[in-house]
Amino acid sequence: MNRKTFVSMLLAGLLLLAGCGQDGGQEKSGDLLSRIREKGEITVAMEGTWAPWTYHDESDKLVGYDVEVAQRIAEKLGVRATFVEGEFDGLLAGLEAGRYDIMVNGVGVDEERSRKYDFSDPYAYDRTAVIVKNDNADITTLEDLAGKHTANTITSTYAKLAEQYGADVTGVDDLNQTFELLFSGRIDATLNAEVSYYDYLKAHPDADIRIACLAPESTLIAIPVPKGEAALVSAINDALAELHADGTLSELSMKYFGMDISKE
Numbered sequence: 352m353n354r355k356t357f358v359s360m361l362l363a364g365l366l367l368l369a370g371c372g373q374d375g376g377q378e379k380s381g382d383l384l385s386r387i388r389e390k391g392e393i394t395v396a397m398e399g400t401w402a403p404w405t406y407h408d409e410s411d412k413l414v415g416y417d418v419e420v421a422q423r424i425a426e427k428l429g430v431r432a433t434f435v436e437g438e439f440d441g442l443l444a445g446l447e448a449g450r451y452d453i454m455v456n457g458v459g460v461d462e463e464r465s466r467k468y469d470f471s472d473p474y475a476y477d478r479t480a481v482i483v484k485n486d487n488a489d490i491t492t493l494e495d496l497a498g499k500h501t502a503n504t505i506t507s508t509y510a511k512l513a514e515q516y517g518a519d520v521t522g523v524d525d526l527n528q529t530f531e532l533l534f535s536g537r538i539d540a541t542l543n544a545e546v547s548y549y550d551y552l553k554a555h556p557d558a559d560i561r562i563a564c565l566a567p568e569s570t571l572i573a574i575p576v577p578k579g580e581a582a583l584v585s586a587i588n589d590a591l592a593e594l595h596a597d598g599t600l601s602e603l604s605m606k607y608f609g610m611d612i613s614k615e
Contacts, residue, residue: 384583387452391430395421396451399436400525403550403607404457416607420474421455423599427590438524439504446575457544459508459570468575471587474600475572476615479512480545481563484533490540490563499539502529508570509542534559546608569615
């Protein structure tokens, strides 16, 4: 075989491999909505430990506001919802890696996340509460977090807000661990959803905690979707619009939070 023939064959082989790679990439990054409808199932990531958003009831059934929101969306898409539970930080990483189709877990929209994921329209509005022990008189504003110790899942909007105001944030897996650190005196405060605070207090009326202050602006809660899946985002937005219009989101909000968080 002469050199010219060898080079021609090598180039042809490289072009063939490139073509295969492109086809494989199209199969992987193609229309996620079509694949969801084809298999009749949408894989939904959530914690399962953050009441009343996603948690297990007395019979160990997965329930919560986000569970029902996800189920209603799946119904609108004509598929069933299959839930996968895990730690918050790992779920976001799994969504980015394509292990889940969507994440429905009270996810707040921020600039950093918007660079990694596309988001649906907001379906809830969350006020962030700074939670302290009753005898803590040092924290009355967000500015008082400077130099204090807090705890949250490390990629949460709550952790980012605490760091923004100068707090030293300890990473935890879930809300229960956060309160354990607070009660033991290992942290000064924690930031979390106002509605989650009241839900915890309802289950633990003697808990030695209070809200020191609230963030001035609500956090937009939406559904993150892998980047580039515009058809899926559009279908979710259509479903959410219908759930807003027929009062379903308001009804679910009252059921789980005792207040309507579906409107700003």
